[in-house]
Amino acid sequence: MFTVPFPARLSASSIIDAAWILLQEGGQDALNMRALAAALGVRPASLYRHFENREALVRALAERGVLELQDGIARATQGKGPRDALWAAASTYLNYARNHPHAYALMLFGDDSAQTSAQGQSAAKALWNTLLKLVGDLSGDPDDTDQAVAFWTFLHGAAMLDRQGLYGASGPRGGLDVGLTALLNHMETAGGSGDPSS
Amino acid sequence: MFTVPFPARLSASSIIDAAWILLQEGGQDALNMRALAAALGVRPASLYRHFENREALVRALAERGVLELQDGIARATQGKGPRDALWAAASTYLNYARNHPHAYALMLFGDDSAQTSAQGQSAAKALWNTLLKLVGDLSGDPDDTDQAVAFWTFLHGAAMLDRQGLYGASGPRGGLDVGLTALLNHMETAGGSGDPSS
């Protein structure tokens, strides 16, 4: 008579926590409703009382990842000069992507890993604004989209190549330092986007 | 009596051609054995006489993509000076990724889009050698791995962000030009990897 379902065994946050672990350890494939239910000691059907479907769950995970990464960047850049802040942001970004490869992919690619996804757009916008401000602090142009695009492009490329192990056994070596140095130098010397006429 | 299976309706190359179209139009999801058989006017089981399994087919497609891209770069850079050649290579690379987004992903990510894949490694190595040589021609160091890593990182990042539509409605704007300019300038001025002691 004390096996009535109170208090609830599940909650949105406990599900997200378990799902996050599954994602972290086995990627998207490991993140399925059966495995998730098993990890929580519950039946798959029970999950649908807390999340309408798998997509909603994935959305919540992506949001969590973006907030974590943004928070990490904010903390790493606090109190630093423009150039140091950008360097710290890059380092934080790449470390996060390396330590949470599946979450990083989930944030930017969403569910399918093809085409544009809603949470990908949202995550991208959030990260974009974060990086844009930092870049503006160095280049002097508070809306230096071109330099910010270049910076983000480089970071994302490094995150993805690293994630797939495509740098090979020797890793990126000094390539990331070299690239970042080149981009930051260019920001400092070039000032704005390079086309003041527009 | 003339419906005997000669001459064969299928061949490895006709299958690859059809698979390439499916991949191009619908991505990996559209590339399944049923759809492929239907596109060829044949039953799914018949495909297994020509490819041991789906993975072998994907491997062949990845190989085709790498060759196409390498060939395009070779042609675009031919007869150009070092800096122009690198610029042309970048342009060709990004155009290829934009025009064949699914094939590009297949080449570098392989089947699953998670973890390291065999054809990903192979494709990466092939592209790497192509880019390494071009970079060496500009920087002066024939084995300037750091600069080549930076260059490739940027290209891959641009290809992936573009592919996912994450640059937003306004696109990368001048960001790609800015980034490439920064990297090429750095190659010219910095000479080697920057650590002649190693």
Place this chain on the structure above:
DNA sequence: GTCTATACCTTGATAGAC
């Protein structure tokens, strides 16, 4: 709110007739 039970779908792949 969780359970049992199951429907339903989409895959890749195979056996054996022709």
Place this chain on the structure above:
DNA sequence: GTCTATCAAGGTATAGAC
């Protein structure tokens, strides 16, 4: 070499009892 027929495995999701 292609066919019919079918299996096995994996997934999301729902109805209705408790």
